[in-house]
Amino acid sequence: MIRVRDLEVNFDFPVLKGVSLDIEDEEFLVILGKSGSGKTVFIKTVVGLIRPNRGEVSIDDISVTNGEPKELLKARKNIGFVFQGAALFDSLTVFENIALPLREHFSLTKKEIKDKVKKSLELVELEGVEKLYPAQLSGGMKKRVAIARAIAYEPKYIFFDEPTTGLDPETALKITKLLKDLWKKIKGTFIAVTHDFGFTEEVATRIAWLKGGRFEFVGKVNEFKKLDVKEIQAYFVKTF
Amino acid sequence: MRIFVSIFEEAGGFISSFWKTLIYLKEIGKTRKDIVFQINQIGVNSLPLVIFTSAFLGMVAAVQTAYQIRDYVPLIYLGAGVAKGVMIELGPVITGLVVAGRVGSGIAAEIGTMKVTEQIDALEVMGISPYRFLFIPRVVAAMIALPMLTIIADIVAIFCGMIISHFTGIANYILFTRGARLFFLPKDLFGGLIKASAFGIILSLSGCFYGMETKRGAQGVGLSTTKAVVTASLLILLFDYLLGVIIFG
Ligand SMILES: Nc1ncnc2c1ncn2[C@@H]1O[C@H](COP(=O)(O)OP(=O)(O)OP(=O)(O)O)[C@@H](O)[C@H]1O
Ligand SMILES: [Mg+2]
Numbered sequence: 029m030i031r032v033r034d035l036e037v038n039f040d041f042p043v044l045k046g047v048s049l050d051i052e053d054e055e056f057l058v059i060l061g062k063s064g065s066g067k068t069v070f071i072k073t074v075v076g077l078i079r080p081n082r083g084e085v086s087i088d089d090i091s092v093t094n095g096e097p098k099e100l101l102k103a104r105k106n107i108g109f110v111f112q113g114a115a116l117f118d119s120l121t122v123f124e125n126i127a128l129p130l131r132e133h134f135s136l137t138k139k140e141i142k143d144k145v146k147k148s149l150e151l152v153e154l155e156g157v158e159k160l161y162p163a164q165l166s167g168g169m170k171k172r173v174a175i176a177r178a179i180a181y182e183p184k185y186i187f188f189d190e191p192t193t194g195l196d197p198e199t200a201l202k203i204t205k206l207l208k209d210l211w212k213k214i215k216g217t218f219i220a221v222t223h224d225f226g227f228t229e230e231v232a233t234r235i236a237w238l239k240g241g242r243f244e245f246v247g248k249v250n251e252f253k254k255l256d257v258k259e260i261q262a263y264f265v266k267t268f
Numbered sequence: 269m270r271i272f273v274s275i276f277e278e279a280g281g282f283i284s285s286f287w288k289t290l291i292y293l294k295e296i297g298k299t300r301k302d303i304v305f306q307i308n309q310i311g312v313n314s315l316p317l318v319i320f321t322s323a324f325l326g327m328v329a330a331v332q333t334a335y336q337i338r339d340y341v342p343l344i345y346l347g348a349g350v351a352k353g354v355m356i357e358l359g360p361v362i363t364g365l366v367v368a369g370r371v372g373s374g375i376a377a378e379i380g381t382m383k384v385t386e387q388i389d390a391l392e393v394m395g396i397s398p399y400r401f402l403f404i405p406r407v408v409a410a411m412i413a414l415p416m417l418t419i420i421a422d423i424v425a426i427f428c429g430m431i432i433s434h435f436t437g438i439a440n441y442i443l444f445t446r447g448a449r450l451f452f453l454p455k456d457l458f459g460g461l462i463k464a465s466a467f468g469i470i471l472s473l474s475g476c477f478y479g480m481e482t483k484r485g486a487q488g489v490g491l492s493t494t495k496a497v498v499t500a501s502l503l504i505l506l507f508d509y510l511l512g513v514i515i516f517g
Contacts, residue, residue, distance in 0.1 A: 077393060133394075
């Protein structure tokens with residue numbers, strides 16, 4: 029379980045104004061919010077990439093925010109993260125990209141690494157790309173490789189920053205389906221951040237709506253739809 | 269006042285990243301392959317530039333020295349003057365400055381791009397230290413590559429100095445080499461190489477540090493590369509003086 033308490037993050041202005049949230053094991057939580065509402069900041073703070081000004085985060089009772097590097101490292105072995113722009117390492121091939129975290133933290137043989145890379149590429153339905161460099165891939169393929177990299181070491185929690193943004197509708201739909209299948213197959217806890225409501229409806233077991241630096245709503249999809257708020261209706265109009 | 273605070277902040281950050289790099293030195297074994305790759309990037313790929321620069325450096329040194337000493341000092345000292353000047357001062361410093369321009373900016377651009385495209389975040393979230401993964405290979409490679417480049421620069425510069433003095437009739441090559449050898453001290457050569465090594469650390473660390481400091485936005489990476497080169501150049505001159513005092517003082 030991930031526990032977030034009173035999280036405050038200020039840059040030149042307050043971005044998160046004291047948010048709390050519990051993320052349950054094996055759920056598919058979707059965090060909705062407008063562009064610039066602080067979604068990326070929120071998940072990056074949860075995994076310890078951004079230091080909060082106040083508040084606490086713990087992952088399976090390991091504190092992320094207390095600043096102990098050893099603790100943080102322990103927590104991170106359970107975390108996968110798929111960045112908004114994939115963030116593949118340009119200087120490494122697809123194979124090396126996926127193998128890197130495996131090599132770093134687990135004592136595996138060459139063959140075991142090879143098998144794990146192959147398996148995670150199969151899970152994202154990509155094959156025969158091991159030797160290519162990120163620059164040789166399309167946007168959708170990069171997203172898939174990034175997902176493969178995040179699932180390769182079988183972390184318990186996987187974060188997705190806007191998995192369908194910047195893709196054509198067909199590819200976006202494919203990724204949506206892929207994540208849904210993947211979630212069922214590997215029984216992990218998925219946390220995705222998005223403003224794509226089609227995606228949300230398809231995959232979410234729970235929604236958290238980030239607005240004005242706070243969670244305006246946390247609950248089920250159908251409850252969210254029932255909310256009588258103009259912005260939510262706008263979501264529907266846009267996406268349906 | 270503001271500017272002093274920010275200079276101290278920057279210096280603090282710079283020193284702390286040097287310190288963190290030192291700490292991760294114990295994991296150097298993991299980065300052996302990367303170090304070899306970086307030596308190639310930093311060293312071998314800088315060769316043409318270094319050879320070109322040092323050739324002219326040697327020629328200028330010979331002609332200028334000859335012009336200055338011609339009427340007062342026997343020309344046997346020409347070879348000695350050029351060789352010493354090149355080994356102690358000109359070889360390491362010019363190599364350092366030239367490579368800072370080429371490699372320091374390259375490192376800053378590379379790491380800066382990684383920063384803005386979240387590749388650094390990706391490293392951290394995987395529990396891989398950017399200091400170990402990015403800083404160590406570059407800093408160690410530059411520390412090794414710079415003395416090697418400097419030796420080549422020294423040889424090329426002295427040789428070209430000799431050639432130019434021979435063919436312009438200032439001093440023939442026998443006189444030039446006799447002078448160079450007569451007054452040769454190993455300390456001159458090795459002192460220069462130690463400086464070169466320090467310059468390697470400075471220019472690579474500067475690239476790494478400003479790369480990591482890159483802010484988002486269109487100016488980000490460009491600004492980092494500029495800062496990396498300017499800072500590296502200033503620090504090279506500062507340490508040239510300090511190390512000069514320590515080694516030769
Ligand atoms: N490192 C940073 N330094 C300064 N300000 C930042 C930083 N990161 C984010 N911000 C600011 O915080 C706010 C929230 O940013 P964030 O990236 O979390 O938005 P988002 O909800 O993910 O939006 P998008 O859907 O466009 O990705 C923005 O106004 C942004 O400018
Ligand atoms: Mg975002």
